Amino acid sequence: xxxxxxxxxxxxxxxxxxxxxxxxxxxxxxxxxxxxxxxxxxxxxxxxxxxxxxxxxxxxxxxxxxxxxxxxxxxxxxxxxxxxxxxxxxxxxxxxxxxxxxxxxxxxxxxxxxx
Amino acid sequence: xxxxxxxxxxxxxxxxxxxxxxxxxxxxxxxxxxxxxxxxxxxxxxxxxxxxxxxxxxxxxxxxxxxxxxxxxxxxxxxxxxxxxxxxxxxxxxxxxxxxxxxxxxxxxxxx
Numbered sequence: 001x002x003x004x005x006x007x008x009x010x011x012x013x014x015x016x017x018x019x020x021x022x023x024x025x026x027x028x029x030x031x032x033x034x035x036x037x038x039x040x041x042x043x044x045x046x047x048x049x050x051x052x053x054x055x056x057x058x059x060x061x062x063x064x065x066x067x068x069x070x071x072x073x074x075x076x077x078x079x080x081x082x083x084x085x086x087x088x089x090x091x092x093x094x095x096x097x098x099x100x101x102x103x104x105x106x107x108x109x110x111x112x113x114x115x
Numbered sequence: 116x117x118x119x120x121x122x123x124x125x126x127x128x129x130x131x132x133x134x135x136x137x138x139x140x141x142x143x144x145x146x147x148x149x150x151x152x153x154x155x156x157x158x159x160x161x162x163x164x165x166x167x168x169x170x171x172x173x174x175x176x177x178x179x180x181x182x183x184x185x186x187x188x189x190x191x192x193x194x195x196x197x198x199x200x201x202x203x204x205x206x207x208x209x210x211x212x213x214x215x216x217x218x219x220x221x222x223x224x225x226x227x
Contacts, residue, residue: 106158
């Protein structure tokens with residue numbers, strides 16, 4: 001149980017393109033979803049927390065107009081990197097947790113490469 | 116803000132030996148401490164977690180200990196196997212619904 005699916009797993013696109021990443025909880029309802037960014041051989045940096053039906057809470061230093069988050073249902077959250085540039089290249093990972101005293105479960109990440 | 120320090124950054128052990136990874140945290144209000152295993156190109160996978168009302172928790176070859184007074188917690192892997200090779204992250208949180216603060220990770224290599 002507690003499977004989180006993230007799609008796509010890999011994206012390569014030109015500078016200026018907007019890229020949408022989907023995060024789905026397959027076998028549970030996710031009250032809260034989290035979006036992280038991970039640089040090579042580094043730890044996970046929390047970008048934002050999203051609760052179903054409400055606006056995402058962004059961490060300090062994360063541009064909310066650059067990284068658009070939508071959590072429209074209890075099983076789906078999306079992260080859109082708008083007008084992506086090479087410095088946005090990274091490994092983006094989502095996690096989801098159910099209501100109550102439940103841990104976070106992670107997707108397998110999306111490797112984004114901006115040329 | 117909360118800070119979680121993790122040591123060592125790399126750890127190499129012989130198959131069958133034990134591995135220990137240690138973390139310290141700064142926020143005394145933290146009471147939830149999960150451990151994640153991340154394999155290359157994958158997302159982190161929860162392997163064990165502990166709450167502050169418990170001092171130790173064990174699941175087969177994996178155990179976690181917590182010393183709330185000293186604000187540190189450790190992951191113990193016994194009888195290591197090559198498939199245990201991965202990056203391990205500790206994390207701390209005020210509760211499981213709150214955001215996680217991750218340690219910097221430990222790259223574990225189990226030599227056959």
